[in-house]
Amino acid sequence: MGSALAEIRERSRIVVDEKEYQTGVRSIEMLRRELGENVPTAAYIRQFRPDAGLFLHPEIAFNPYDPHNIAHVARTQIAGACIARVQLRRNPRAYIVEQFVLHALAWHDIAVDGDEGYEAHASRAVTRIEEKGQQTKFYSAQWLQIRELMRHHMRRDDPALDEMPLNLLAMLNDVRDADASDLMRPPIYEPLNRIVLRTAEAVEFQLPLISQHIQMVAASISGDIYEAQFAAAERIGLLRVSEPRP
Numbered sequence: 610m611g612s613a614l615a616e617i618r619e620r621s622r623i624v625v626d627e628k629e630y631q632t633g634v635r636s637i638e639m640l641r642r643e644l645g646e647n648v649p650t651a652a653y654i655r656q657f658r659p660d661a662g663l664f665l666h667p668e669i670a671f672n673p674y675d676p677h678n679i680a681h682v683a684r685t686q687i688a689g690a691c692i693a694r695v696q697l698r699r700n701p702r703a704y705i706v707e708q709f710v711l712h713a714l715a716w717h718d719i720a721v722d723g724d725e726g727y728e729a730h731a732s733r734a735v736t737r738i739e740e741k742g743q744q745t746k747f748y749s750a751q752w753l754q755i756r757e758l759m760r761h762h763m764r765r766d767d768p769a770l771d772e773m774p775l776n777l778l779a780m781l782n783d784v785r786d787a788d789a790s791d792l793m794r795p796p797i798y799e800p801l802n803r804i805v806l807r808t809a810e811a812v813e814f815q816l817p818l819i820s821q822h823i824q825m826v827a828a829s830i831s832g833d834i835y836e837a838q839f840a841a842a843e844r845i846g847l848l849r850v851s852e853p854r855p
Contacts, residue, residue: 625825629801633818637847640691640814647698648849649690651839657686657711658835663741665720665733673834676797677721680827683838684794684820685714687848688811689787695810696783704776709751710783713758716743717788731763758784765805782807790816794824819847 625633641648659682664670670679693707720733735756738744744752757773762784773781786808792799806812826841827834842848 625821629818629821632815633822636815636819637822637845640695640819641846643814644691644694644698646849647694648847649687649694650849651836651843654683654686654690654711654848655836655839657708657715658683659715659719663716663719663737663743665722665737669721670719671834674795676794677718678834680834680838681791681794682715682718683835684791684823685717685787686711687823687838687842688790688816688820689714689783691814691847692783692786692808692810692816695814696779696808703779705780705783706754709755709758710780710787712755713762713780713784714787717759717762717784731760735759754780757781762788786811786816790820793817793821823847 659679661667661670664679669675669677672678673680689710690707693705693710696703696705697707716734716738718730718734720737721730722733738756738759744756747755754777757768757777758781761768761773761781764785767778768781786806789804789806790811792804793801801817804817806816822845823838823841826844827837830837830840839848843850
């Protein structure tokens with residue numbers, strides 16, 4: 610994988626610091642060893658792809674140069690699945706429902722409205738899902754949990770007990786770390802030392818550097834920008850390669 614990744618790096622439009630690049634390579638290898646056969650597949654995660662009609666502004670979602678596009682969604686879902694699986698492997702009794710994390714990440718940015726009202730986009734996303742009737746796919750107790758993960762994903766502080774049940778905090782931190790792990794993407798370019806991560810696993814495996822590797826490889830893949838992230842993650846050895854789609 611190392612030599613192939615180095616060749617891709619040379620051709621990529623994404624400039625990666627040498628030290629961060631090497632750390633990212635090691636992090637991918639560590640994560641693969643940790644998860645073993647439990648590494649997620651693209652076929653599994655793409656089941657949680659958000660429907661195109663859910664996006665308030667498709668011109669944002671499908672613009673390859675917009676930081677809140679559907680490629681960002683894919684990278685956060687890859688990160689979220691990996692975090693959840695490591696945590697459940699280490700503590701099978703943890704209250705983490707991977708599917709809830711992936712649904713929340715699928716929809717967390719569907720109502721981003723350019724530069725206007727950014728702070729309110731999380732609550733707008735919840736409203737939009739309910740207007741589109743997507744919540745009817747779940748039992749009410751399930752939807753209430755996914756809704757809270759979406760609603761609070763932007764918060765830097767932890768919600769109070771009267772705002773969100775305490776047992777959802779672990780999943781909320783997974784959603785927030787999966788989102789934060791993609792902050793090095795252009796044109797945001799948040800430096801690694803300024804990214805706040807809440808879970809020990811996101812820190813241990815340096816998830817922002819893994820996300821940066823996915824971006825670097827995906828930049829050389831044409832076609833559907835959501836699918837390109839999975840192809841990139843397979844190419845760098847982060848996702849387990851599954852049977853091709855029919």
